[in-house]
Amino acid sequence: MAKDFWAKHENLYYALTNKKVIFGLTIVAFVFLLAAFGPMIAQYEYDEYAGQGYLPPSSEHFFGTTIDGKDVFTRTVNGLRSTLLVGAIAGSIATLIGCIIGFVAGYYGGTIFDELLMMLTNIFVVMPQLALLIVIAAFLEVRGTFVMAVIVASTAWPWTARAVRSQTLSLKNQEYVSLSRISSISVGRILREDIASNMFSYVFMVFIQQFNGTMLATVQLEFLGLGPTKGISLGLVMQNAVNWNGIQLGMWWWAIIPGLILTILITALYFINTGLDAAFNPRLREM
């Protein structure tokens, strides 16, 4: 029974037995659990006076306290939750837009339609992302989680569109696609069943990379004070630390730990991606 399952899902087997994937998944699971359950463990509210300020990490305050006596652990886990949520939604939207444009442009490769879509994509590729985001975010006085995600996603999709397009170009002349085409199956179904389904693992890896990129963009905006207008976020924790001269005062737990968690998460996701690459790509698998 189990053997049948693994025989059918060979890719999954190779993925889950890859050392890099296991290592990465462990860390990612840990960070996700921290974001999910951390706010419950925390004994304080993120904005509440939790005790003496300027305390280094201890068993009482896991990540120490800020200069005005707020608990850094509480702030970090709450902020982590917000940043992960924005990053995940934005990453999903960006992957979706990128895939749709990539599939369509690739399928109609060489036509004027493809040229136009690629021109649009290339314009967004050269547009400096953060500067554009600053301008948009600066004029929006109220920014919720979803609005944030849409803002971030709107500039994140272009490279996905390009990558998916080139993959589609290489798939669309396969015989089974031609067969579908001469059987007068609709374009939507061909894209869905013949092309998208064969690129599932690729799209999954694209999503991980998008997630990485959108989290970085989100946290940068938050750091500039242009994150969600309500609540706390990872970038905001570090913005406070910098504004209050936390680094100069040597309060590394305030300025560095929140970012360290995010950086470790993103590194772990990179590891998963390289591991998956090796697992899905038989040529690399033998090495």
Add this chain to the structure above:
Amino acid sequence: MGKYLRKKLIIYIITFILAVTINFIIPRMMPGDPIQSLLSRFSGMEGGREILQDQLTLLFNLDQPLWEQYLNFWKSVFTLDFGISIIQFPTPVIDIIKRAIVYDLAVLFPAIILSWIVGNKLGAYSGTDKKVDNASMPFFYFLASSPYFWMAGIVVFFFGVVIGWFPISGAYSSTASPAFTWNFIADFLHHWFLPFFTMFLVQLGGWAIGMRNMIMYEKSSNYSKYMETLGASKKLIRRYGFRNGVLPQVTGLALRIGRIVGGAITVQVVFNYPGLGRMMLDAVQNQDYFLMQGVFLTIVTMVLAANFIVDIVYMFIDPRVRLSFTEEV
């Protein structure tokens, strides 16, 4: 050559038009009344009333039809008239930009070039040596995963606070005044180093990973295997692989400049470094929309110019590009 450059140029021109249009549309689309808030901000300043009048006619002209407003907006772009800054009243925005852009170029240009060169070299080594690879790759991934401002925080903490070798704020000491003297230049470089080093470090990871993957790919190609059977040294194979692998890295440079410039904005905030990014954030926080729009347009133009330079360089190092560009499916 003609078609390749023409195609790129069209993209850049459209991007520029789009950026100007964004500048034009966004204040008009936003909820609230920008004119009212401007009125209240200028009202206390000397000569504010007249300047405000000029600004408003120039940038809004709300009584004219939309297309005429748009045309006037373009006129102001070409005459580099971005209006008057509110924070540094009454300095024209263009003067502030001119002053700030020096700091951006001083940090970004060396950081991009050096990290590209060093990153490619390091990546090539780890691509050919399994031991080096295992030891260095996690480190490079970690660098590439760091948010720029966070890396700036670490760099400040270690080199500025713990060891205390470098100043951590500003572009030069508050006691110094800009002049072409050795003292000032030394002081400037002293302040310049940490922002530069931060930008250098974060990018280094990305370039090393990219080149390492390229070398791995080249190593599995037939020409490398053939060289190996001929008994060519590792070093020689690496050198050939490098020359092939470097081409996508140049294209990657063009793709990443936008991100790098974005990262520089946050780094300047940490170091309180008076470049365009710092100016932009000041403008946003003080709702100085003229300054913000001016800086935005400048950054877009800078990125487009850098992209164009990379395109030209690429054409010189890879003549195939013309063919590949016209024959692409």
